[in-house]
Amino acid sequence: MNLNNTSQLHGLDVHPLRDSLYDELHSRPFQVISSPARISYLAIMLDGEQKQTEFEHFRLLHQVFDLSPPQHDSACIEVDFGPFKIRRDKHLEFTSYMISAHQITEEFGVFDQAALSSLPSAWLSKLPGKVMVAFHVAVEDAITKAEPDLAVVKSHFEGMRMVGSRPQNGDVQVWTSFKLHSDGCGRFLIYNKRMSDSQLGRLVQRLVEIETYRLMALLALPMARQYNAELVNMDNQLAQTTARLSDDNAQLDETSLLAELIDMAAWVEATRAKVAFRFSAAKAYHELVLNRLEELKEDEVSGHLTITEFMTRRLTPAVRTCVTTSDHLESLSTRIDRVSDMMRTRVDMSIQSQNQELLSSMDRRSKIQLAMQHTVEGLSVAAISYYSVGLLKFLIEAAYDKGFQFDKSLVIGLTVPLVVAGVWLATRKIHKRFLRLAKEK
Structure with missing residues (x-):
């Protein structure tokens, strides 16, 4: 009697995957x-x-x-x-x-x-x-x-x-x-x-699976051999780049070097994407082969290699080659990241030095601008005072023409220091107000 179909395990809620998981062990x-x-x-x-x-x-x-x-x-x-x-x-x-x-x-x-x-x-x-x-x-x-x-x-x-x-x-x-x-x-x-x-x-x-998984594991070997030669060239290129970075007397083009490192990193990541599944599959198939070989429980036929001896002699080194290539890619990726960090640090230090020079230059220019500003302020006081006295002169002459009796030249002469003092005080007040606003957070 199928409890799941008839009584639903006495009303219990059954996981929807339970039956398929039971059937999985009997699927082959x-x-x-x-x-x-x-x-x-x-x-x-x-x-x-x-x-x-x-x-x-x-x-x-x-x-x-x-x-x-x-x-x-x-x-x-x-x-x-x-x-x-x-x-x-x-x-x-x-x-x-x-x-x-x-x-x-x-x-x-x-x-x-x-x-x-x-x-x-x-x-x-x-x-x-x-x-x-x-x-x-x-x-x-x-x-x-x-x-x-x-x-x-x-x-x-x-x-x-x-x-x-x-x-x-x-x-x-x-x-x-x-x-x-x-x-x-x-x-x-x-x-x-x-x-x-x-x-x-x-x-x-077991024999069928050994032979099948053996060949499936070996699928990764040609790929490993192909990329091993390219990895050696990439190692040499990275070593040369690192040597150039460590040479204090070398004239470096940081932008060009950083572009080279980016190209190397892109190649490594693209290669890892191509080989990751194949190399992982090779390891998994190899483990299955070793498991099936262990289940055979072989005894030797006099004068002949057993299946286990033959497999471990040739298949295991081939899979190790694939694992080594995968580890080599991982190591190369890590080293490129480190050299890139060094390169970025060098570029950052260069930028900081340039920024420091730029700030010093800006500070010098600010001082010059401040001196010029004080000069301009003095000229501005004179100019404003001149035009202000001119306006007052019109008022004084108008009052004199209306019959007011006073010494016109003396009055005009006395307005000059008063106007200059007033303009100067007003300018200083405005200047202090701007300084106070600049200091406020």
Whole structure:
């Protein structure tokens, strides 16, 4: 009985994501694989538009075999088409197809009858996206049969150097070369000695994930190698700029140097934006590979590298290269910021020095203007007094002409000092008033 649908947990308010979180742990169940088996695996990288196109293309395959196609896309879809079974898994960057053939002909070699050939060629050739991972897995029954000798195993891998191990305490024997063969695919050969179908399904899933995540992690390596050379040049350029800043005798163009630092900072930030996701993904895929390798619990096949030894020998250094490049970018960004701060400090000090000189010059000009102002004030007193006396002279002459008896010349002469004194006092009063206003806050 579903409590969530019938009683709503006795009236309790259920979180809307609870059911989907429960289903998440069961969204990618392990397969049950019996031996012998022939399996092909594809991991196809898709962009946003291709993801929807790919699902519609997957639905077309159902119509070819007269099956009802799924109406909605999901993380994992398993469909039995009759001659073969497909498990389709959606991931963040890619979609994977695991094809298992139902009919195995003993007359063919272990990799001559690939499950991938069961798919309609017309449908397969139009599958959207770019194939990143492609390999075949052949499972042989060694419970009732003896394990073949090394020469027979090597013949299935076109004479390539082998990597072999005995996972799960020797219950199976796994062989691979981690190389592409003449058909453009990789190969895994498994001899099952004591594993059940469920255990074998989990083992195959781990091997599939190891190979897929290994290649996805290595996607970042070409990018790291590309930018490492450019980072060395950028380091040298930054070192030269820093040396020029530390040289007290050097004549520097601060504006030009600051423009160079801005260009370097812009390049670093643009590069970090390009590589951040790829390098982070490489670290995450690497951790998944190490986790799956640990789950294998391998024992060594005499004279051969185990899968774990091979992976840790080559994959781990490659991922470390990506991590080092990412750290190098981060360090370069920090050092550019420090040099930029030094440059800005130098420019600020230069501006302060210029401001100090400008203030000193303004102070000198203010003193000159003050002296000139005092001179002008004296001239202004004389000019105003002259015109004031002239106006008073008209009044005195008008009064004299009307019959008032006085010494006209003496009166005019006496008005001169009085007018000058009055104008001077008025000017001083106005001057003091402006000074008082200037001091007020």
